[in-house]
Amino acid sequence: MIPSLEIKEFFTPGKTLDKAHVILHITEPNAPHERERGVLFALFELTRGTVGLIENCQKIIEYIEERYYSREEKSESVLEHILQAVNREYRTILSQYQTELSCVVGTINDGEIQLSYHGKPTAVVFFHHNNEIATLPVIEEENNAELFFSELISGTIGTRDFFYAATPHTLNYFPLDRIAKLVNDRPVREVANHIQKVLSEIGSDYSFGGLLTQILHIRPNSSKLAPEKIEHLGSEASLNHLANATHETAETLSPPLFGDVKKTLQKIKDSPSRFAHLRSGSSAKSDSTKDHVLIIIGRSMVMAIQSLARICVGIGRSIFNFFFWLYRLIKNRNSRLKEINQARLKLNNCRRTIVGLPTATKVIATSLLLIGLIFLSSLVYLRIYEYQTAAKTKIINLIQAIIDKKDAAEASLAYEDKAKAQILIDEAQALLNQLPNDSNTEKNKQGELNAILLSVRDKLRNEHRVTPELIANLSIVNGENHAEKLTLSDTTLIAFGSNDPSWYFINIATNAVEGKLHESMNGLIEASPTNEGDLIVFRSQTGELGVFDTKTQTLTKKNISFPANDAIISTMEIYNRKLYVIDSINKKIYRHNQTQNGYDQGALWSRSGESRLGGVVSMSIDGDLYALKDNGEVRKWYRGEEQAFNLAAVDPTMDSAEKISVPEDGDEIFILDNKKRRILVFDKNGVFREQIVSDSFKNPTGMTITNKGKTIFILDNGTVYRVSR
Structure with missing residues (x-):
């Protein structure tokens, strides 16, 4: 170059x-x-x-x-x-x-x-x-x-x-x-x-x-x-x-x-x-002088090393002779006094020899010894310095890699590639966890970088923090209510629970609450209304079905059978007055027609992707059938065929979920994440839009959507909230 x-x-x-x-x-x-x-x-x-x-x-x-x-x-x-x-x-x-x-x-x-x-x-x-x-x-x-x-x-x-x-x-x-x-x-x-x-x-x-x-x-x-x-x-x-x-x-x-x-x-x-820097004519002479000085220093170092090597060899021989003398002293008990006298004589001779040396020789020998000690100390210091430098270089490289990945994540965010940005910010977080945090300086640096990554995560999370409107407090009607689920019929919300013999009717126009017993069928755990709003199908813990007539306000048990004798319903949904059921044991989706006494035996609807029907907790239909699994995964079927579909990654990761709702007249997917107390919103291609959070949410277990997704009703510890978007 x-x-x-x-x-x-x-x-x-x-x-x-x-x-x-x-x-x-x-x-x-x-x-x-x-x-x-x-x-x-x-x-x-x-x-x-x-x-x-x-x-x-x-x-x-x-x-x-x-x-x-x-x-x-x-x-x-x-x-x-x-x-x-x-x-x-x-x-x-x-x-x-x-x-x-x-x-x-x-x-x-x-x-x-x-x-x-x-x-x-x-x-x-x-x-x-x-x-x-x-x-x-x-x-x-x-x-x-x-x-x-x-x-x-x-x-x-x-x-x-x-x-x-x-x-x-x-x-x-x-x-x-x-x-x-x-x-x-x-x-x-x-x-x-x-x-x-x-x-x-x-x-x-x-x-x-x-x-x-x-x-x-x-x-x-x-x-x-x-x-x-x-x-x-x-x-x-x-x-x-x-x-x-x-x-x-x-x-x-x-x-x-x-x-x-x-x-x-x-x-x-x-x-x-700003002028060009021109070297003076004396630079060549200066370089030549430096070369001579370096040569002299190098030769001196070589001589010092050679002298140090001789001193080390001499010290080694002396140590060997000392231990050999001790061995003879221990083994020959009768001649110990003789051996000690000979040793004293040798020491006196060495002392006299050293004392008799010329002063110049003593100075040179002492100087060589000091140079040797300095050289050894330098080697130790350089080794320690090399180790410390390598450690510092590793930390600098880690910090630079974190910043690079953060910059790349921000660039991906600028072009709406949130999936790529999520991967990059997770990689940066993993690198951040490798940084040492023993000293206060290291802790401060780690905290500074963590704050930078959190600022990017906030953009990725796209959190929409809301203050929901309180619609009803069921504790006023029943202080021991155990309502966990929520459904909607026209302008009336119905809250119910598996351990509550009553259900609660809330008028969303007046916020009036009325509690009633449902003696004909207990242990209600799921409900699905028809599109027309005239009927609501309820399911109990034992797998029984009941149909609630919104005009007569009566709940009647209904019959249903399945192609498989050991079928167990994991979730259900009414669509176009047909009942769709997911059998979690046999991993099948059945479609049942309505009869005078309930629903017929049903026909197998799913034709592919059945191996992924395990662990389904909720489903919703808008023409496509969306199945939500207990680990937060969502699968999609159309006319019985599984479709290629994945939700975009979110932060924090969705590893559990309670309910999915896909309004037919809207363009979004809503998922209630009970553990992280949030509502996740995606478009129907699986692209993440936002997550709705609130300080009012403590244990949200029920959700229903209306008004094309503009209004969300949440049931949380016996309290019903309305979130308007």
């Missing part, structure tokens, strides 16, 4: 490759004559592009690269001549292929940028202005010319400024103000990696590509920009001249491709001057 330039690309393929194909090409030269011409880049986006057009675009890129770095091409205006040749050679391609093409081709050499484009790609300069990152669009209007490249933009930018180019659809997820914030906070490589990671996690049909460049410093040996000129041309003038060489042409064969000036950029006032 050229030392004066830091460049990093990003590329994410789309799920549908034929929808938008992206070609990204960057050439970073190595040979001296190539380095003089800088970096060449090309970025193409072809919407619904054909194989032929893609191949031709690749040929154009190869052609431009080969000629640009050729020794035969003159340095002056080389890109202009090449693009002119491209227009002549490939002038008929755009009319031949019916596709949308956006591309940008350009060069970066120190602070000088030249580029030409077709369509409307994104090309922007980010620069420091009044302690902020300002944005200067290089391409501001779409180029719809018949030629590939009809205008050239050239100019210079200052040190530490950024150049950014990307395909058009990237703006949908990363607007320029967001890129500006990123380049202000992070290095180029991290910004590009962040963009690529977020775009890949979105999972769009489109492909994305682009590059980000920062000018680190201007090379002193550059033939493009002389130091004298740079010192008098700050970033104000550089930016103002960025597009001063915009040209256009109408000729097709031998056109003067870049003619008169077409565009100028408005001067940016109060912009601080």
